[in-house]
Amino acid sequence: MTATDTLLREVLPTLLIGAAGATIFWLVGFPAAVLTGPAAAVSLATLLGLRTAIPPLLRDAVFLVLGLQIGSTVTPEVIETALAWPVSLLMLTATLIVVLQSARAVLRRGFGYDRMTALLAATPGHLSYVLGLSTDLAADVPRVALVQSVRVLMLTLLVPVLIALWGVEGTAQLADRGESSALSLAVLFPLALGLGLIFRRLSIPAPLLLGAMAVSAIGHGSDLTPGAMPAWMTVVAFVCMGALIGTRFRGLDRRGLGAAFLAGVVTTLIACAVAAAGAWLAGGLVGLPPAALLLAFAPGGVEVMAAIAIETGLEPAFVAAHHVFRLVVLTVLVPILIARVRDG
DSSP states (O other): OOHHHHIIIIIHHHHHHHHHHHHHHHHTTOTTHHHHHHHHHHHHHHHTTOOOOOOHHHHHHHHHHHHHHHHTTOOHHHHHHHHTOHHHHHHHHHHHHHHHHHHHHHHHHHHOOOHHHHHHHHOOSOHHHHHHHHHHTTSOHHHHHHHHHHHHHHHHHHHHHHHHHHTOOOOOOOOOOOBOOHHHHHHHHHHHHHHHHHHHHTTOSSHHHHHHHHHHHHHHHTTSSOSBOOHHHHHHHHHHHHHHHHHTTTTOOGGGHHHHHHHHHHHHHHHHHHHHHHHHHHHHHHTSOHHHHHHHHOOSOHHHHHHHHHHHTSOHHHHHHHHHHHHHHHHHHHHHHHHHHHHO
């Protein structure tokens, strides 16, 4: 099959199905529709036998955009807020370690996952990063994708319910810094690509994603390139990322789907319980509502948790700072654990 045939018969149908899934999920009000919709639609199409595919160049472009988007959350306000709450950051780090180790043990002993797959599937958050790592490692990518996708979806649904049960309302607001200028993007993309290629030469996992995150974090943290990524660009990237998740089910043994879904539910409940306990303990130490701490500690999608914080007025800058810190901790911690798994 030629490249043109692959494009017409596999890539374009995949993208169209992903876009349709995003549209349907958005119309019914599903959480994180631009990611979960394509993931569900393309996964279903793949399991039904359709040959789905996302070409490497498009995948790499998606990783660049997502890395820049993640890094754009590192604003001066977020850094200032994070530095003001060292106790809660230490508590957050502790909850991350407890969740990761507990979920990994459950996946290995209860569901029979191999060491690498269990580690990546148990990682509490950083979905794009984890999936980027999974593509470069000897892991069961469909299992990792399904467990992580279930986590994002369930936390998106469970966290607002727990906040409502706590009965706390907030009044804080997070400043809207607008979109990045064309000049900022013209600077960020080449630098991100260049650093990503250097990381690839150094055999660093998910090099383009990490390179873009680093460049964007420096640019936004120093306020040299303020503003978020253009909305249309992030939407396209999330649709493609969701479609990429769906393509990972190509060739998957369907008999393992139920077990993988159950594994996602169990590990998500573990993460939610630990985050709630940590939020309750930290709330008394830092003098903030436990609901705000839960938003800050819950290992859901950064954008989703930040959006809930903005909607509820529960300390959005505080929540954003902790989620950025969580990503930084995982970015450093996961490669160390991967190296230990490889050496062990």
